[in-house]
Amino acid sequence: MKCKLCKALEKEKDKYLYEDDDIVVLPTKNLKGHNKRIMAISKEHVKNPSHLDEDEWILIFIQFCKGYFDEEPTFALCESTYATIPNHWHKIACDWKGNEDIKQLHFTPHRAINTYVRWNPDEDRNK
Numbered sequence: 001m002k003c004k005l006c007k008a009l010e011k012e013k014d015k016y017l018y019e020d021d022d023i024v025v026l027p028t029k030n031l032k033g034h035n036k037r038i039m040a041i042s043k044e045h046v047k048n049p050s051h052l053d054e055d056e057w058i059l060i061f062i063q064f065c066k067g068y069f070d071e072e073p074t075f076a077l078c079e080s081t082y083a084t085i086p087n088h089w090h091k092i093a094c095d096w097k098g099n100e101d102i103k104q105l106h107f108t109p110h111r112a113i114n115t116y117v118r119w120n121p122d123e124d125r126n127k
């Protein structure tokens with residue numbers, strides 16, 4: 001059985017930023033004032049995947065985000081407390097623009113993740 005979201009995902013294939021066997025990444029419909037706001041969603045209806053799967057999906061999403069938000073020093077990876085997607089595991093990532101949503105972020109479990117480390121010891125060694 002396909003839920004609304006499954007059908008919506010199929011219709012929005014052209015918007016996919018990333019896709020593998022388990023998850024897709026695409027921009028959220030509502031940017032909420034951010035320049036960039038994207039989400040990773042499980043392709044299957046899996047609300048609570050195994051920890052192994054979830055860890056892997058989060059790592060993949062974080063790796064993707066590091067490239068996607070590369071003009072920012074950090075981005076926010078959020079739990080989906082306020083989201084309205086009942087049947088699929090998902091995580092949201094956004095930049096720190098947009099005052100209204102930043103206020104909401106304070107009430108949403110999230111963490112700031114570095115997009116890159118500025119100091120690279122290898123670079124120094126090659127000089």
Ligand SMILES: [Zn+2]
Binds near residue numbers: 006007044045088
């Ligand atoms: Zn579904």
